[in-house]
Amino acid sequence: MTIDDTLLYLGGFGAVLTIIIIYIIMKDSEQSKKVRYLEHSIDKLHNQLYSAEAQLKEIKSKLDEAVQANTNQYSNDEIQALIKQELKEILEPIGETLSQAELSMKEFQESIQKKFETVENSVKQTMMIPQTSKSDEEKIVSMYKAGYSVDEIAKQFRIGAGEVELIIRFADLNA
Secondary structure (H helix, E strand, O other): OOHHHHHHHHHHHHHHHHHHHHHHHHHHHHHHHHHHHHHHHHHHHHHHHHHHHHHHHHHHHHHHHHHHHOOOOOOHHHHHHHHHHHHHHHHHHHHHHHHHHHHHHHHHHHHHHHHHHHHHHHHHHHHOOOOOOHHHHHHHHHHHHOOOOHHHHHHHHOOOHHHHHHHHHHHHHHO
């Protein structure tokens, strides 16, 4: 394996790594936008909840006034029914919005998980290095001693010529 081959491999690996980093940065930007959207939705919900609490206090004060003015006009059960009806009208839209936000958050989480797994698998695939077994190494050395060229051996075992040279050098050192 020559220095040019090594530089070529390093350059290729650097290019792949750069592309992966750029991809991750782009996807992170997209996810940041989605997070900001969700934050905005949560702020809206918070404002609606605050508004509902204010309306609830107003209704309660009106009911208290009505009860004081017409104590004989409504029974406790009727007052409770009125309160429940008003609460239902106020809280239903908030519940629907919360459900939509929850679904959006689940979808966002699933998409993040899928993208993370895709990137992780891509990185694993680029990092896989073919390995030779001990018996393959012995066969490589014996073929080299029998007069086969490094390129022929590399084609036979479907590995790089540099790896074949490395195995032969280690065999010479150990011998």
